[in-house]
Amino acid sequence: MVHTTTEQPIMTQSEFLNVVMPFKDKLYRLSKRLLISSEEAEDATQEVLMKLWSKNSDITNYKNVEAFAMTMTKNFCLDRLKSKQSSNLKLVHSNYEDGNTSLQKQMEARDSISWVEKIMEELPEQQKLVLQLRDVEEYDFKEIADLLEMQPTAVRVALSRARKTVREKLMQKHSYGIG
């Protein structure tokens, strides 16, 4: 039995963590944007990182590991949402709004910054993604277009729409108080 060693040099665990460290928070934030629940987002991030780890030697071949990991995360979360939807289950999240709003939670709701978060939750997935990648992660249009497999002009249109929707809903909340 001959063990052929034509593979790429294998990364050690700490080398891998060094590669992954700069963008693991971005993966988590993207997952949370889509899945909303922080627990689900943690699981998704963990899953993606473990998948990356199992590819190990492959990832040195990718020019942009971050973009690759972000795409993986996006696909993983969208799949997750789809499977939850088809099995008629809603993603359960305990990070906010548990029905009986405590005083502290009401205070939080008044905080108009958290309004923006909730407004973003209501956006269509594509707009959520575009807004997250641009306004939170500061990706340029080319990167976003590659990541979402969209035309750069389509990215621009979706981004403009998302921003305007946030503005509009924020105005409504301001004029009517808590919506």
Added chain:
Amino acid sequence: MALDKIEILLEKYFEATTTVAEEEQLRDYFSQDSVAPHLEQYTPMFTYFSKAKDERFTKQVPLKPRVSYHKWISIAAVAVMAFGIYFGNDYREQREAEFAYQETKKALSLLAQNLERGTEKVAYLNEFEQAKQKIYNNN
């Protein structure tokens, strides 16, 4: 920064024609305290984006040391094969010995049988000898 410039940037921002750097300027403007009153309505948006960026992934990732997985598998396979050959050899030798023993036993019992038959025949010969003696004696 001049207020009119911010207003222009804002307009561009909602048409999604600002650059990343210009958006950075907007976030900077809205993160400070002296935001023009008529623009204050936009503050939550930009402060939220800055705040959202601070969220961290804190969970540990249980990375199994899968680095030398293949190596270990092949080592294990070689070990199993070596054991197999070693003990297999022993076993085969034992089988061969047993076979040889059985064959020898068979051969020996065959020999014993034939020997017995031989003695029977010799018994006839004995008879003949006796008869011969009788004849001699009579003479």
